[in-house]
Amino acid sequence: FFPQTVTENFANVIHGLNASHLTDLVIQRSKRMILDTLGVGLLGTSTEVFHKVIQYSKIYHSDASSTVWGHSDFRLPPLYAAFVNGVAVHSMDFDDTWHPATHPSGAVLPALLALSEVLPQKQKFSGLDLLLAFNVGIEVQGRLMCFSNEASYVPKRFHPPSVVGTIGSAAATAKLLALDQFKCKAALAVAASYAGAPMANAATQTKPLHIGNAARHGLEATCLTSLGLQGNKQILDMESGLGAFYTDYNPRFLPTLQSYSWLLDQQDVAIKRFPAHLGTHWVADAASSLRKYLVESDDSVPFSRIKRIVVKVPDVRYVNRPFPNSEHEARHSFQFAACTALLDGSISIQSFSDQNISRPELKELLSKTKLEHPADNKPSFDNLYCEVNVTLQDGKVFSERCDTFYGHWRKPLSTEDLKKKFHSNASSVLSVEATEGIIETVDNLEKVEDCFVLSAFLKGTQSTKVLSKMCLP
């Protein structure tokens, strides 16, 4: 049969080739290559760089391990703890979003927490240490994104967390370990060689790995640097350095330490109210508002009376999915968000269950939905808007527009609602005690003497011993 895509075709070929396809010449040449590679590799085991990575990799033999959030029954080596916890953070597209666009916290926090657990008991990290390192990781990401105009828009080529998130994780972990300037520089350089994942894997199951890998690889870069590994000392300056990930690249110096001004001071993040791409939050707010014109007395929407739905959004290809087939696609679909919000009044975690994704009433609405891309609707999380127009069979038209959804940095979630979101999420795996414990610990983070307590709560231990270790005044 004829393959439909190049990718599929590759997969077919990889799968379909067998030994009989090998010619003599190919066999001969490839054996020469294998032999040469082995020799070169054996020789290479006498190099310094090899010694360093051996030292590093032997870690995986050890008993040293870090918490896997929500699991008290086993632990993982810190690299993998950072990886899985990072994946968890981004698994539902429920994590924070910044401007310029990236998901800053998921790339940094898992790495820091995992790292904080593997140093000897005598050296503890205070809450303030954690807070500082965390902010370093966030700040570096923000500053790097200012190096390119491309970064102000919703991305098209590389998924930003995989680029700046990896560097941010390296910076944060280097800070936590108090590496000297030379090693900080090297950590940035080594991290750059791990950065960069293409956008095409957004809206797939692999997307969460972008954050997991950013966290893990930044941490790895720092660990390798601690062992003395070096990279290019001008990694951020060169177009062939971090510039490789951008088409326009203008690196800039940071402000002086005398009076440092943090980007987070001027630009807050957006916190999501439901687990889907940020762009869908405008759509949900507009559609829910519009819904009130349509509901009957029993709070249902007579969807058969709807003739046409037009959703006006910026042109963002990877969130344009008329008929999503999986939860990952549904989280990246303007159309799905509009129809779900119209039907149910709001979007929640449950909206993405298999059942809800394949509801007939939803499919009917989806088939009546189309997107429009007004020229003034720019693909930037700072400027975009959403307008939803619904035309009924009898000709009546209703319209609602959302410029700033609740949770956006211009309209941040209240403390109450932030805690409510946390409660709802955490209590799915932790006890009430642990949930409350985390809220209280984070609330007073600068005063916490040993941030080990945070990890203890995270794994789900229920002992009162943990509470007493919090050492709050």
Next chain:
Amino acid sequence: MKPMSLMHELPAMKILQLSGSNLSSPYHFLRSQKVLAASRQVHKISVQVLEKTAAEETVTSSFASFIHGVRPEHLSEVVRHRSKRMILDSIGVGLVGSTTRVFNIALRYCQLYASNAVSSVYGRKGLKLSPTLAAFTNGIAAHSMDFDDTWHPATHPSGAVLPALLAASQMLPPSSKPDGLDFLLAFNVGIEVQGRLMRFSTEAHNIPKRFHPPSVVGTMGSAAATAKLLSLNETQCAHALAIAASLAGAPMANAATQAKPLHIGNATRLGLEAALLAARGMEASPLILDDIPGCSGFSAFYGEYQPKPLPLPANSHEFLLEKQDVAFKRFPAHLGMHWIVDAAMSARNLLINYSGSFSPSLIRAILLRIPVSKYINRPFPESEHQARHSFQFNACTALLDGEVGLNSFTDGCIHRRELMELLAKVLVEHPEDNLANFDKMYGEVALVLENGDVLTGRCDTFYGHWRKPLSRESLLKKFRSNASHVLPEDKVNSIIMTVENLENLPDSSQLASSL
């Protein structure tokens, strides 16, 4: 090929015990850093001192200074407040996320690392690591000296594939070990995929400027090869490629540094990982290699991108390796150096014939005619990594010594006075017809003598290039010389025999265990 069900047949994994907090940590190398930070009280003064020292010259060092020098006092109220909100939200989201399917897959994958040390490490008999880490270290070893093979279009194909296969061959249970022919096939799949991908962009024909090719196509090749060895089904093969794409891509700036070998180490490790994740059911974009306007897949790594389907295998498939061989290096340096060294040796011979011996004092200037390529144009390299990527260094070493070998890159040799004197006489020219392309470039060394005479040596095709491949004797000589650094002679011979008869090997993991 038998389809594999990996997890059920692997030896029982030990679940890590909850670690006691009083065990001494193997992360001791990290401990020393923390000690430095213990002087929190001395902050203010030392911060000021730091800021007054030499003005930071680069953006990179300004970042490093910031990371190093920033203190809690620098955190404003607003920043503290906002960042605590972020932390809280992030944890909550992570906790609920730990109930998802993707998390479950990633977790089951990571549990392999508990203590699954089954794969061999080059030159370390008795030491085993978990498969991806063994692949990582062995890949690094392969590229650590820039001594590994080079192809056209340019990449280092074998180092990105072989370590993953060796490691994977040892992780499979005895009942499903691939034989030598399976192994050879998988290896060739990995090479072929790399070659095919490089043909998606004309950019790839020339010496790279942006992304280091092994980190781009090498990762994909490793994923493809491993997927093949593990007999993944078609869908899984596609996902392996797509997952690998999200792990690909390292910038050129780290070439000529100590970090460069990691590009191959990571390519082979992460490609293996991608295949293992695909085997566990991880899914990714089904269009990763296709051109999707507005949402880049693999095209993200190239400026212009025209993907082409691979011909379907019927009874015969023409592998690229059939038409286009690799180049093997005769000494451990960037491929471009090999032309200039051969040219320099010609020029040296001319000088010896001319004046009876090689006398540097007769030389007024040394003109190198080379293609334009910034990362291999280094007048005064300071480290072995830079030296391996310096036309000037390699030309002068060849002129001085009559050859370039392993020892040419030791610290002692790099900083020799006689060499520095010669380097000072070098001028570089970039003739328009000398293209930065391993198929077309040439090297010319012109010795301009004090008396005005000019002696020119030129090399269009060095010995080891695909147009003039190493003989079997030369290839074996190189292998013996390399391998004998860490293995006894009988082992060295047995590896040679095993590889030469690879198709007949009943259990390919024997190759890995013989290292």
